[in-house]
Amino acid sequence: MSVPTQTAVVIETPKAPFIVKSGIAIPKPAAGQVLLKVMAVGLNPMDPMRRSMNMLIDSYPAILGSDIAGVIEEVGQGVQGWKKGDEVFCSDTAGGYQQYHVINEPFLIRKPANVSFDQLATVLITGCTSLNGLYAPSPIGLGLNPTFSSDKPQSGKSAFVLGAATSCGQYAIQYLKLAGFTRIVAYASGKHTEYLASLGATAIIARESTTMVDLVSHPAISAAPFDVVFDALLAMASDAASALDIAHDIVKPNGQLATVNPRSVLSPDRLAQNKGVELVRAFGYYVGPDGGKPPSDLGFGAKPEHTAFGKLIKEHLPRLLETGQLLPNRVEVLPNGLAGIVKGLGRWTGGEGVSGVKLYQSVLKS
Ligand SMILES: NC(=O)c1ccc[n+]([C@@H]2O[C@H](COP(=O)([O-])OP(=O)(O)OC[C@H]3O[C@@H](n4cnc5c(N)ncnc54)[C@H](OP(=O)(O)O)[C@@H]3O)[C@@H](O)[C@H]2O)c1
Numbered sequence: 001m002s003v004p005t006q007t008a009v010v011i012e013t014p015k016a017p018f019i020v021k022s023g024i025a026i027p028k029p030a031a032g033q034v035l036l037k038v039m040a041v042g043l044n045p046m047d048p049m050r051r052s053m054n055m056l057i058d059s060y061p062a063i064l065g066s067d068i069a070g071v072i073e074e075v076g077q078g079v080q081g082w083k084k085g086d087e088v089f090c091s092d093t094a095g096g097y098q099q100y101h102v103i104n105e106p107f108l109i110r111k112p113a114n115v116s117f118d119q120l121a122t123v124l125i126t127g128c129t130s131l132n133g134l135y136a137p138s139p140i141g142l143g144l145n146p147t148f149s150s151d152k153p154q155s156g157k158s159a160f161v162l163g164a165a166t167s168c169g170q171y172a173i174q175y176l177k178l179a180g181f182t183r184i185v186a187y188a189s190g191k192h193t194e195y196l197a198s199l200g201a202t203a204i205i206a207r208e209s210t211t212m213v214d215l216v217s218h219p220a221i222s223a224a225p226f227d228v229v230f231d232a233l234l235a236m237a238s239d240a241a242s243a244l245d246i247a248h249d250i251v252k253p254n255g256q257l258a259t260v261n262p263r264s265v266l267s268p269d270r271l272a273q274n275k276g277v278e279l280v281r282a283f284g285y286y287v288g289p290d291g292g293k294p295p296s297d298l299g300f301g302a303k304p305e306h307t308a309f310g311k312l313i314k315e316h317l318p319r320l321l322e323t324g325q326l327l328p329n330r331v332e333v334l335p336n337g338l339a340g341i342v343k344g345l346g347r348w349t350g351g352e353g354v355s356g357v358k359l360y361q362s363v364l365k366s
Contacts, residue, residue: 008098009341011062014054018097018342021061027102029076032292036088036103039117041096042067043334043341043359044125045234045348052349056093065096065341066284068103069111069120079105087111091124091284097341097361106291106307109314112322119328122358123321125284126167126260126329128313133258133282134175134230136309141280142228142256145179146309148316152180160226162212162247163233164188164196164204165356167329168260172230173199174326181228185220187212192356199327212239216249225252231259245270251277258282262300286310329358337361 164186177200190206
């Protein structure tokens with residue numbers, strides 16, 4: 001009997017281009033796993049970086065794609081609480097840029113009935129990066145709302161989001177608002193002013209009129225430095241290298257600072273200031289090494305603490321989405337099926353860019 005096959009976006013060998021390839025066997029779920037029919041997958045700027053740097057890829061041919069929303073097609077031995085036909089969303093280190101994907105059970109999150117597959121494919125990697133960095137207790141986050149309290153525990157405090165129109169930045173604004181921050185200033189293109197305000201930003205500094213280097217002397221900042229700064233800047237941005245230093249300049253002494261960029265480091269002169277700033281590097285994991293599938297570790301792999309806080313994420317995220325307290329990113333549908341993914345990924349490297357929306361592909365609709 002012939003093996004059922006599917007189509008995927010594949011990197012054949014290290015640093016080879018993304019290509020669409022058919023005739024790939026549909027995997028069988030092993031014990032503790034499920035086979036998902038991928039309904040939608042979000043694109044992340046990390047993927048072209050992983051390809052070009054041959055980074056965080058275990059073997060080739062490789063299929064990337066980390067933000068997945070789908071339907072359970074088959075349940076492996078020993079999996080409890082899930083059945084064929086259940087609708088879920090999840091993020092994995094790879095595997096979404098194909099029609100069927102096998103994933104370990106601990107990664108599954110219940111799909112809220114009133115949120116579409118397309119919207120859910122934007123929520124996890126970037127959203128959990130912001131959620132971990134802001135809410136989770138040390139060492140994975142700043143501990144601003146570790147119990148998902150709705151009592152506004154940070155009322156009266158101020159926060160600044162650098163790169164606020166990124167997907168990470170849009171989620172950071174919303175989580176800061178839910179935690180009760182009274183003043184939330186966003187740094188982004190001026191065209192996003194209305195939208196970022198609708199998410200919870202109380203003021204926007206347009207990056208067309210103030211360069212990142214000039215932020216520190218901007219009246220809205222120099223008058224009152226921030227309790228918390230969240231650096232969500234796109235690592236590929238031309239000024240990303242110095243973003244952490246700028247973030248450090250605008251946070252209060254003994255304030256708190258989180259960055260989404262694992263490789264950012266403070267310059268020696270900022271370190272010499274001994275400002276007493278707490279710094280965390282945030283990651284989008286909600287399952288740690290005990291989830292049965294640890295990602296390749298370049299010194300920034302998932303920690304057991306991600307599993308502990310991830311249990312709360314799996315409980316609260318569907319509720320926040322279902323009740324409209326958390327809005328998924330606005331999405332841009334990529335045309336032309338899986339080929340659209342290849343073109344979409346090229347937008348980050350080809351200079352066309354992505355602005356204030358999340359790119360996604362509905363795999364099985366195409
Ligand atoms: N640590 C982790 O686990 C993790 C997980 C996910 C993502 N990340 C990282 O997080 C970063 C953001 O990812 P993302 O998916 O959220 O990005 P994205 O949505 O693709 O970011 C696009 C946005 O970047 C903004 N931008 C570009 N250059 C800028 C600059 N110089 N100043 C301010 N904004 C600028 C643009 O804003 P305008 O529209 O205003 O031009 C655009 O809207 C990436 O570096 C990614 O690798 C890390």
